[in-house]
Amino acid sequence: MNLFLRSETKAQRFEDCYPQGNGIIGIMDNCGAISNSIVLNDEGMWSGNKTTKTPKKCGKEGLEEIRDALNKKDFSRAEELVKEKISGRECESYIPVGELTIDKGWGSYRKYERVLDLETSVLSSSYVLADKEYKEESFVSNPSNVFVKKITCSQKSLFRIRFLSTHPTTIQYKEKLLTVIGRAPSHIVYYGLPSKKPIQYDKDEPGQAFALAIRIDTDASQIYHSSGTLRIADATYMTIYYSSMTEIGLSNTESLKTLTNNIVNATSNKSIETELIDRVSKNVDMAYEKGYLGCLKEHIDDYTRLFSRTSFQINQVTKSPSNLNFALKKRDQDDSLIVTLYAFSRYLLISSSRENSALPANLQGIWSRARRPMWSSGYTMNINLQMNYWPVMSANLSECALPFFKFVKNLMYSGMKNSKEIFEMNGFFLGHNSDSSFHSSPVGGETKYSSASYSLSMATSGWLVNQMFDIYSFSKDQELLEQSILPVAEQAILFYLDYLYENEKGELCSGPDISPENSYLFNGNKYSIDEAPAMTLAVIRELFENYLEYGKDNNLLKIVKETRGKIQGYRVCEDGRIAEWSSDLKEADINHRHLSHLYGLYPGKEILENGDLKRASLKTLEARGDGGTGWSLAWKICLYARLGLGDKANELLKKQFRPTYAKRGQRGGSYFSLLSAHPPFQIDGNFGTLAGINEILLQALSEKGINAIPSDWKSGKVTGLRTRENKHVDIEWRDGEIINTKIKNL
Template identity: 30%
Template structure:
């Protein structure tokens, strides 16, 4: 059974289990006398649409570029601060709840006060357990108090789209509760008959008329008496109680008030057992698509918080990685839904008005990392919200491209939100990064590579094309090298030292830019060929690709992060942006570019084994791509380090909170998703044009199996013992021809054809399998 479990109530939000159904979220703390359940709605944002483009910006671009080409990066950065940033408050320096940029906000807090009819302080509960089932998406709390066993179940229904809480006891008339709801600001509560409501309107940064929301709560009491008054619902002497909470916002939903009413009524018409079963069945349609076993799971008898502590002393706990892999898939399933929004910096879950960094979408890795597990872990249907977010910023991004660069196409800089923000940030040291939009396109393209869906390719082509047209229009010739370069730009959030001794961030053509643009141009070249369109553009891109700066190796053997070999004030910086071409890109590989792979390894060594949570997650994937399973596992062990650090403390190093949320710190969900992707990358790779099993598997994972994992065009399953793959199953999701690398320590492969195994024809260490969509085959290795 895949579960998180604890022997005590949560003492802080980062210890609460996270429930979600793609829109509605809840985090109960399991308190005995008083319980708080933090509520979320993925669409609840302050702020609103705005024009943050600075209208005079483009006229300063030539001067900025000239200063950069003269090596006066610090002066260029100063000029940009005055002329080439957003208009207005921007993101509010990450505190945007009251400015037009806005913030993702907590929906509210549901309070349950329990009365046991005894002195519960002196009559302490026994046999307390708080658990969460990943296989059911249901949380439970149970304990014994004064001889009575109390049980609670909680789930955010994948069926009726409401939060349902069930309170029971093994004796009659033992349920006594008082229920209330609030949030830190901008709310009012009302009782309408036996329905408790909380409603309000958030700030939009201009006239106060921002997003509206509503929550509705009703209770079914079995026995006992239900009363309403003074902003509470109260139940006395009940045998069992079921609480229903519906919520809605007016984000793209003018009928939100009626929608919440309908959801609540629909849920309450069903028996609890039927509602629970329908929820589990619909959830499992997604969750059960992929599985992983890593052999031993004997540490599951430890509570999750104690299991993390034990792992730091003895990392021989393969089951923890398998649990975490599925936890990442669970978080993705539960924090997005087609037709709504992709997971933000905290997925679905937040507990404040101003979520850290506004809980927005950072384009310099975070929103991309949130989707790294999407295809390989077989959740392709969850790509739609990401696609829609990108599609919705093309129009404002087209205006931004014209205003700042006088360029065709579209661009988004380092941050965006649900309102379509595409302007630079408020400081050029980080806000001038503009190849995040190219990275968004890489994620769209990756989804096509996995699905081979030509209809989808036609849909994303104009987005890819518009992004390529922007970079084609803004690349300029470097006077020293003749290369086509980006200017201005920066290597995300990193600083370098100029020969003058001054420090700067803004630069010409950081390595990441060149890698991203080279990849983007390649996608459009391939897509335009497959779609038989834009031949003239294709030729221009083919010519431009040859003129982009190549990856360079510095005198110290490291892959260079900038066009010049600057000194870094922070050699262990959390970002490893110049290694993008190793992962998630595929330009650098040990097989095809061994010298560059060696330089990438040297860069990783210099960065060190520390880092914030998401940085450690990225490093797991990078070490996996270098086929170093032991180093990837060492980084995973570092990532699992239990932490209780709260607030913004990037110097303490990342880790994992007791509820398995990633500690940046504070909580950022990208580390959860990145680590799930990293575990996948250690066991299965396909970026090199062929499928490779166990490419970076640590010795502690000597036995295992996975099923339902994806490679381009197919789902694959594998079984291995003592690090030797014995059998693979392949199911084609499209007409496909797969090249498969012979696994280590095997010399023979047989494929099942018409009920018989026949030897495959190998070429070196490789062989090919051709399948029609819907076909399945089995391969045995000896």
């Protein structure tokens, strides 16, 4: 075992747990010696019911009124009108199923360690408690869709297992099988909004149903059950087989079809509750029949099929630090930390997004403890969802991209409906937030205190489609292009063709719009709404270019070709930086975490073809500073890497290892699990950093050659990296020279 996370203490915080998952079930086990606290997540566990959130109806007249205010530079009025006519309800929240505790005794313990083996995706811990030697081992199997945990003890012991949940549940137990059926909240008020009753359970319009089952295998002499608590007496071993499922998991399809409260489908007479219980019970029973070793082998075979495709080392370092906590505090093993973070981020992608996942990885992957999580632990689509999937192809994990494609396709259906209702336009558009119900309309309308900088995000649909095109550029999968990408791209284009309008210079603009989450200063006040933010126009230009390259030869292609050249281009300010807005407006925060106006450099590619814009991009990037949240640092790593500035990218990469203690803030770093910190925990920082390291390595194949590699990386090797044009590449370098490159066509 070379790649692992190891600690000699239990996890003190939720974020310090070593996450486990199979793309559906998420587990956070603190591995306590006296008592385990295991947070149970399921990718489909979201608040919300089937009540339709009716969007506002701005219409074309309302749009003209807003644009007239923008033209007159009456930005205050423009923002008032956007809130009045466009901004709507917030999204629902991703929440835990509950918590499982396992009590094993009391008193002091010694010889403690916990280890997550990144090469097998198996978590283990060992310790001596009350002179008894304990060993624990667990994993989450994708093929069987079960969490399996085995505890062995050198002497007969008493275990107490409790299932805890804040949701209304019904618990039953019979013959070593515990089953739970419950309902998620019908609505959770967005965490930033005041409410006397933020978590709501409506009996008439209930939230979705969920179920879980726990099958026990043990040599215990007796098992006692009372109100969801199991007491397992005189046991030397105990194995737990756990499975969960929600209505979303039950209806894992590519359409917007939803289940009713009473039936699963047209051919089934079972209630949803009965169907869910049957499914999870079958999962744990089948796992029990396979046995612990059978499930373990099946799990390792499945996981290593993906994980083993790629390897990475620098300065002949191939092994993780022996104690992760010490390594993060002392910072004397940075090469080892970089190699480990690379492996861990690939592990997280495999664990949170699989080909059979119903939904893509959200802000926290599939791991969340809060009942009312920050930003709903949802899908923020002005950078964060996209960043989750930046590395999926270069990291050679194409299967993990499939939930992203399904999600965008479903967003298209929802967005087509809203573009008609809100703007009376064709195609589809999206706001910047979404959830499990494919929410597509802009948020920010539920309180007068909501910032306009979080409302509109007219680039969203185009950005998501461009990412689909980028994934295609790696695989060259023609079926994927024709069935999953082009139909969505065409609907995005139809909306932009309706929405874009000419300014006084005859240039096409995208207002009202924002540069995500940033604000500018005008006459001493802060505003966000603009007529032509640089990012949105860059996204649309790239979308049109992608369609011109890959689209069908039809009338739409001709219109796109005619329109492409009319879209307003980049502007460079007097100080040499790329302008973020349509005029020389000063940003309210020059060090803002978003780098939206550099979209065309990364993840886009338009700026790479223009030397003047590359120089302006570098000046813009330098002015933004070297601080930021975990995901912002990751974006900067990617940007510097694409410019071939490996040393600067590496400098920012090392900042990702700053230990995080704060609950909130703008100073990125890592928890003692290597999970990325905004703070709070956001998984996009892990995935963006993985993409950045891969970008450094891929730039070594360009004309920059070895100069793209950080000078601190005196030697190194990467195998199994995937490049565009459907190729695998191995790269090896030493002492300032690339000594071996192998490129294989797939």
